[in-house]
Amino acid sequence: MYNEKRLENSLQALKKGKMNHFDIVYEETYRMIYYTIYQIIKDKARSEDIMQDVFMKMLEKIDSYQQNTSPRAWLVTIARNMALNEFNKQKREVLVDVESIDLIQDESMNKDTPLIDLAMKTLNEEEFLIVMLCVGENKTRREVAEITNLSISGVTWKLDQALTKLRKKVKEDEYV
Numbered sequence: 001m002y003n004e005k006r007l008e009n010s011l012q013a014l015k016k017g018k019m020n021h022f023d024i025v026y027e028e029t030y031r032m033i034y035y036t037i038y039q040i041i042k043d044k045a046r047s048e049d050i051m052q053d054v055f056m057k058m059l060e061k062i063d064s065y066q067q068n069t070s071p072r073a074w075l076v077t078i079a080r081n082m083a084l085n086e087f088n089k090q091k092r093e094v095l096v097d098v099e100s101i102d103l104i105q106d107e108s109m110n111k112d113t114p115l116i117d118l119a120m121k122t123l124n125e126e127e128f129l130i131v132m133l134c135v136g137e138n139k140t141r142r143e144v145a146e147i148t149n150l151s152i153s154g155v156t157w158k159l160d161q162a163l164t165k166l167r168k169k170v171k172e173d174e175y176v
Contacts, residue, residue, distance in 0.1 A: 004072070004143075004146065007024070007028045010022075010028075015063060025075075029072060030051065030055075031136065032076065032129075032137065035132040035133075036079040036083065036129060037083040040080070040083040040125070041086060050079075050086055051079070053082060054079045057078055073147060073148075076129075118169060122165050123162050123165060127161065127165070128162075130148065131162045144159075
């Protein structure tokens, strides 16, 4: 269950070197961090690797976290920045091996996350995060509003728009 105060207290404890609070921070945020990264990277394994790096970076930068700000927004910012850095690095890399290109295409045909993939292809970054938090994480609109720095009505409107887009896409692609 969502507990912003518990997360805040755990980050403050980590600042004091109490590493036993790391598990609380991880359990409260890992899905949100993963969804943020996956939306940018579009690769499960690399997203999981980057997610682990995000938590290492969080420990490195824990002193920069300011008390009574949004801990989830702080972590999402770290995740987004690291994912964008990795994405830009990937864009600069050139695949030369034809067999590896075939392997990448084969892997993309066997994805086991069709709903997440459909949402990622159909929605913008903000809509994707809102849907993943509201639907995937079962968070309330109030919780999502705090994480995304939107109003509750803004989250409700964007969620409705995103779900309408997904329904339309499902009908178009005949995913029924």
